[in-house]
Amino acid sequence: MAGTASPAAGYGPDGVYRSPRPAAAIASDPELSLVDLVLRRAAACPDAPALVDAATGRVLTFGDLRSDVLSAAAALSSRAGVRRGDAVLILAPNCVLYPVCFLAVAALGAIPTTANPLYTEREIAKQAADARAKLVVTVAGLLPKVASLRLPTILLDGGGDGASRQPNVTLYSDLVAGVQETEYRRPPTRQGDTAALFYSSGTTGESKGVVLTHGNFIAAATMVTSDQEDNGEGHNVFLCFLPMFHIFGMSVITLGQLQRGNTIVVMSGFDMDAVLAAVERHRVTYLFSAPPVMVALAKHGSGGRYDLSSLRCIGSGAAPLGKEIMEAVAEKFPYAEIIQVRSIYTQQSLHASSFWLVILLLQGYGMTETSGIISLENLQKGRPRHSGSTGQLVTGVEAKIVDSETMEHLPPNQQGEICVRGPNIMKGYFNNVQATEFTIKQGWLHTGDLGYFDERGQLYVVDRLKELIKYKGFQIAPAELEGLLESHAEILEAIAIPCPDPEAGEVPIAYVVRSPKSSLSEVDVQKFIENQVAYYKRLRMVKFVDSIPKSPSGKKLRRELIAQLRLSKL
Structure with a gap:
């Protein structure tokens, strides 16, 4: 009331x-796309700088940006076979070509999904599989992390050490060579269509694909x-x-x-x-x-x-x-x-x-x-x-x-x-009706x-209210760490919680119940996790306990342990 x-x-x-x-x-034209919105600046200020490479001084004007995006889109379509609805995994550090490729994929009605270069091979493979990626855009230094995906791959950089000669690997410069922006054919795109798939742990649980539309x-x-x-x-x-x-x-x-x-x-x-x-x-x-x-x-x-x-x-x-x-x-x-x-x-x-x-x-x-x-x-x-x-x-x-x-x-x-609620709220979680219905109720996003x-x-x-651990701005889902911990043959149960840290904000620590005859040490557990996750998800401390506190229904009482930890640090 x-x-x-x-x-x-x-x-x-x-x-x-x-x-x-x-x-x-807010632009209401139902057929306006995100790409249309950004590239319209090419008509208003074609010679103004849009993207500048801080290291080299290379400048893309808004006119250049339009030409490069549309040429890349045409090349991705004609030479790489990217089609409307296909997911393209972008795994790269910031560079001028990053937004060019992001927009080029979206310009085809395809779906860019961005991944953290710090992810392990396992984490990248999990996102690629969940997003149903058909193509990877990356750099030579990250090729080993995507090799197991066996997907066609575009290299944004020079591809030294013969990287470009590997099967299914194409240099970006070769992909777009000779392609003109006039070859681009805009697909029918509406504001309600999916524009990108970002991954987030959401309000709880493991990482999920956030479906964001052009209108969003x-x-x-x-x-x-x-x-x-x-x-x-x-x-x-x-x-x-x-x-x-x-x-x-x-x-x-x-x-x-x-x-x-x-x-x-x-x-x-x-x-x-x-x-x-x-x-x-x-x-x-x-x-x-x-x-x-x-x-x-x-x-x-x-x-x-x-x-x-x-x-x-x-x-x-x-x-x-x-x-x-x-x-x-x-x-x-x-x-x-x-x-x-x-x-x-x-x-x-x-x-x-x-x-x-x-x-x-x-x-x-x-x-x-x-x-x-x-x-x-x-x-x-x-x-x-x-x-x-x-x-x-x-x-x-x-x-x-x-x-x-x-x-x-x-x-x-x-x-x-x-x-x-508002026009910027996601469409939902990709292929996850249960998580979407838990988070969006009667049009309201429950944060x-x-x-x-x-x-x-x-x-x-x-x-x-949610249970994410925030390490220097990175999200860490306790459920992911717990799943990995409990996959260990000598760990019966585990719970991960945030520990306050003056520099990082929070760091992940874990409470672990070992099997009766286990001799696992804290270092053993930390190394087990370290080999499977990005550096920021590594456990900073492991405490061995006899049991994990739970509610009568069996839910782990994470907040109870968080409260105890805070009291111990007062």
Whole structure:
């Protein structure tokens, strides 16, 4: 039952919170695709820089981007046999060709699915099988990880050491050689069609394919740039070293900003001096990072060597960041606003001499299932800062706070589960009806997060109802680690939980019940897991116990162990 309406909070008599931001026109043409949205900039500003390689200085203008995307799409169709509905696995570090290939696949009505280059061969094979991938796009250094898939493979780089001579391997340069953009034939595409498949652990359990439509990306692109429009900002330059396989790096930064006509300076990874040099060289105005980078920025002492006066905004995303680190960075970057983007993604600054600074700490909130965005504080509005808030709902998104037991709608300043709806909400989980129905109920996405709105409509995310472990922004599903642990012949039961860590945010640890005559050591268990997962999923500690606490129904009481661990660290 809805409470009393509170217009200032955007809370209506129906118990629904609505965005106080000005309504933004989200493109409604049902036949508009994500690719159409991004490439239309080629007509408006063909000579403006779209993508810049920070390492080489190579520039793709918006005209180049259109030509390269459509030529690649034609080549993938005619020479690689990619068809509408086919899934194409992209496994690569950030590079200028990454978004080109992503858009080229989508332009065919096919489905790009992005994977973390840090994944093990087992993890990659699992995603490829689940997504039903027909083709792989990767780089030579990662070929060993995809060899067992026995799929046709496109190499984005030169393919040294004879990599291109391997069976089923083709160099990207050979694939597109001689192909003209006029050879591209646009398939019938609608906003409701699947545009991409990102993998997320969702609200619980193992990794699942998040089906995002063209309409989802189109809506998100408008949502993440509407404040720039409302604030009258001109052209912006975004530095992107956050991974493009991640929803934040691809949707919020790359696609969202390209469709506005902003420039993306692409870096394959983080290096302090390279970042500072890129900001100076390319006059970067926005830089989004992750907590470990912010810690490095706070401790870095060489920023004075660079002219970073172009920088307006520093963001930290993918995991919570302490106020102390934010303020330490702010002291070294007095020209920039400081943003903390707290995300569930599933889910991507700078220096000068020290003199006066008005610190504006802003946060946001999003997840893979919402195309990367739910709420965001405004750079120009909402002062004084509402400490701890993730901002107000972005335009077009509605929310409700519900009691997790009674499902009653809750008014401002009462905590409950955060539920959201809007045109950016996923279509569902790929080939997983049960998980979709558990997460989306009557049109509302249940985030699995605990939070509340205050009387001004500021959203506070205070805890996670879901059981994910967040290591430096990476998601770790306890169920995956437990499944691997319990596959060991000498382990009867296991449970994985997050352990607070000052640098990583959380690290995974496990409680393990050994078989009666087992002599397994902590190191034995850690090595068993280490050989099967990406580095960030490795167990930092293993505790041997006689039993795992369970509810009467047999459910593992993970939160009970988490509470005990927190008490022991007080």
